Amino acid sequence: MLPAEALHAFLRSRRSVRRFLPEPVPEAVIRRILETAVYAPSAHNSQPWQVALLREEAPKRRLAEALTAQMEADMRAGGADEKAIAARVARSRRRIDEAPLIVMLNLDAGLCPDADDPREHHMAVQSVAMVGLQILLAAHAEGLGGVWVCWPLYAPEATRRALGLPPTWQPQGMLFLGYPAEAPLPPPRRTLAVDEAWVVP
Numbered sequence: 166m167l168p169a170e171a172l173h174a175f176l177r178s179r180r181s182v183r184r185f186l187p188e189p190v191p192e193a194v195i196r197r198i199l200e201t202a203v204y205a206p207s208a209h210n211s212q213p214w215q216v217a218l219l220r221e222e223a224p225k226r227r228l229a230e231a232l233t234a235q236m237e238a239d240m241r242a243g244g245a246d247e248k249a250i251a252a253r254v255a256r257s258r259r260r261i262d263e264a265p266l267i268v269m270l271n272l273d274a275g276l277c278p279d280a281d282d283p284r285e286h287h288m289a290v291q292s293v294a295m296v297g298l299q300i301l302l303a304a305h306a307e308g309l310g311g312v313w314v315c316w317p318l319y320a321p322e323a324t325r326r327a328l329g330l331p332p333t334w335q336p337q338g339m340l341f342l343g344y345p346a347e348a349p350l351p352p353p354r355r356t357l358a359v360d361e362a363w364v365v366p
């Protein structure tokens with residue numbers, strides 16, 4: 166086990182990386198990351214997650230089309246001007262295209278003890294977020310950069326259709342992963358310092 170100081174430094178050094186080198190992520194690295202990912206905690210140890218990996222141009226293009234169609238419709242309905250819509254769509258397509266690896270994070274209702282109970286469903290969503298962070302940290306350990314991207318949440322059905330996901334899979338978000346082409350500065354952090362925390366008397 167590494168000393169606590171080194172582990173804390175590692176945890177603090179993860180950043181959301183949004184620009185990547187055009188290098189593929191080796192298969193062995195992806196395997197190691199996913200093998201570590203399953204050690205994330207989950208409600209009832211239900212492990213209610215499923216991932217779909219996108220590396221090839223064709224599925225990424227289908228995903229980009231599905232997500233940007235929804236984006237476009239939402240922006241138009243919100244009164245955005247056509248230039249802004251076109252710019253956002255182009256930027257989003259470029260980001261999908263340039264991500265060497267996309268991990269679609271899904272909640273599998275078939276693995277949730279009672280997905281019709283909103284509290285159980287909520288716990289399953291929280292569990293999927295846990296596995297997402299575990300993947301980001303395992304990727305960081307491999308020298309990869311990554312970012313959680315929420316767009317599938319706005320178009321879960323279209324995402325499922327575009328990728329041919331099983332009907333019980335509910336897309337929650339996606340991770341863009343690859344070797345970093347940027348080193349972002351840490352954004353500001355609120356403190357949870359002990360002397361400022363509210364300790365219940």
Ligand SMILES: Cc1cc2nc3c(=O)[nH]c(=O)nc-3n(C[C@H](O)[C@H](O)[C@H](O)COP(=O)(O)O)c2cc1C
Nearest residue numbers: 179180181182183312313314315316338349351352
């Ligand atoms: C649930 C969630 C949704 C996010 N959605 C997006 C997103 O759609 N696009 C994006 O570029 N970053 C997204 N992020 C990344 C955050 O912007 C980032 O984590 C935050 O600014 C803190 O920066 P850091 O990760 O470098 O510490 C998301 C992060 C989380 C946890």
